[in-house]
Amino acid sequence: VHEMIDLLLNHVSIRKYKDKEVSKEVVDTIVACAQMAPTSSHLQTYTIIEVKDKEKRKTLAEIAGGQKWVLEAPLALLFCADLHRGQKYIPVTNKEVFHNTDLFTVAVTDTALAAQKALIAAQVLGLGGVFVGGIRNDIESVHKLFALPALTAPLFLLCLGYPDENPGLKPRLPREVVHKVDYYDTERDDELLANYDAEVRQYYQARTNGEIDDKWTERCGKAISAKERNHVGYFLREIGFLQK
Numbered sequence: 001v002h003e004m005i006d007l008l009l010n011h012v013s014i015r016k017y018k019d020k021e022v023s024k025e026v027v028d029t030i031v032a033c034a035q036m037a038p039t040s041s042h043l044q045t046y047t048i049i050e051v052k053d054k055e056k057r058k059t060l061a062e063i064a065g066g067q068k069w070v071l072e073a074p075l076a077l078l079f080c081a082d083l084h085r086g087q088k089y090i091p092v093t094n095k096e097v098f099h100n101t102d103l104f105t106v107a108v109t110d111t112a113l114a115a116q117k118a119l120i121a122a123q124v125l126g127l128g129g130v131f132v133g134g135i136r137n138d139i140e141s142v143h144k145l146f147a148l149p150a151l152t153a154p155l156f157l158l159c160l161g162y163p164d165e166n167p168g169l170k171p172r173l174p175r176e177v178v179h180k181v182d183y184y185d186t187e188r189d190d191e192l193l194a195n196y197d198a199e200v201r202q203y204y205q206a207r208t209n210g211e212i213d214d215k216w217t218e219r220c221g222k223a224i225s226a227k228e229r230n231h232v233g234y235f236l237r238e239i240g241f242l243q244k
C-alpha cells in the first residue's frame with residue numbers, strides 16, 4: 001500500500017503527548033497545508049487561532065469538561081467558521097447573503113476541510129492529535145475569550161503534539177453501510193449494524209478492561225444526550241448566522 005494511504009488508514013486520536021515542543025517551522029507547515037484545502041468559491045471562510053496563552057488553555061480545558069489534553073498539548077489550534085472577513089471585504093449586491101443558512105454550511109464545511117488537512121499534515125510530520133468539540137459547551141465564553149467578531153464561530157480545537165500513547169484503531173461502520181451505489185439501499189443495514197454493535201462492544205471491553213460495556217448505538221446515544229447544546233443554535237443566531 002502507498003505510504004500516504006497507510007497513514008490515512010491508521011488514524012487514531014492522540015490525547016497524550018511527549019514533552020517536546022512543536023517548532024515554528026512545523027506549525028507554519030501545518031497551517032500552510034490547511035490553507036491549501038479546497039474551499040467553496042475560493043471564499044476561505046475560516047480563521048485559525050493558535051492558543052499559546054496558558055490561562056486561555058486552562059479556561060478551554062474547563063469549558064470542554066476537564067479534558068486535560070487541552071491544557072497539555074504542545075500545540076492547540078482553534079478552528080473558527082468565519083464569515084466576518086467576507087462580509088467586511090467582499091462586495092456583494094445583497095449584504096444579507098452572509099446571514100443565510102447556506103453560507104453557514106459553506107463556512108462550517110470549509111473549516112472542517114482545512115482542519116482535517118491540518119491534522120493529516122501534522123500526522124505526516126510525526127505528530128498526533130485530537131479534535132475537541134467540547135469547547136462548544138460554552139461557545140459564548142469561547143467567542144468572548146478570543147475577542148471574535150460577529151459572524152465568526154469557534155467550532156473546535158485541534159490539540160497536537162508528539163504521541164506518547166498508542167491506542168488501537170477504532171473500528172468504523174461496515175463499508176456497505178456508508179458506501180451505497182446509485183440509491184440508498186438499506187436492505188442489509190439492520191444486520192450489518194447489529195454486527196457492528198457487537199464489534200464495538202468488544203472493542204471497548206478490551207480497551208477498558210471490561211469497564212465500558214456499550215454497543216456502538218448505546219455509546220453514541222449517551223454521547224449525544226450528554227451534550228445537548230441547544231444554546232449553540234441561539235448563540236450562532238445572535239452573532240449573525242442562520243438568519244434566513
Ligand SMILES: Cc1cc2nc3c(=O)[nH]c(=O)nc-3n(C[C@H](O)[C@H](O)[C@H](O)COP(=O)(O)O)c2cc1C
Nearest residue numbers: 011012013064067130131132133134135156169170
Ligand atoms: C469535530 C470533532 C470533535 C471532537 N471532539 C472531541 C472531544 O471534545 N473530546 C475528545 O476526546 N474527542 C473528540 N473528538 C474525537 C472523536 O471522539 C474521535 O475522532 C472518534 O471517537 C473516533 O476515534 P479516532 O479518532 O481515534 O479514530 C472529536 C472529533 C471531531 C471530528
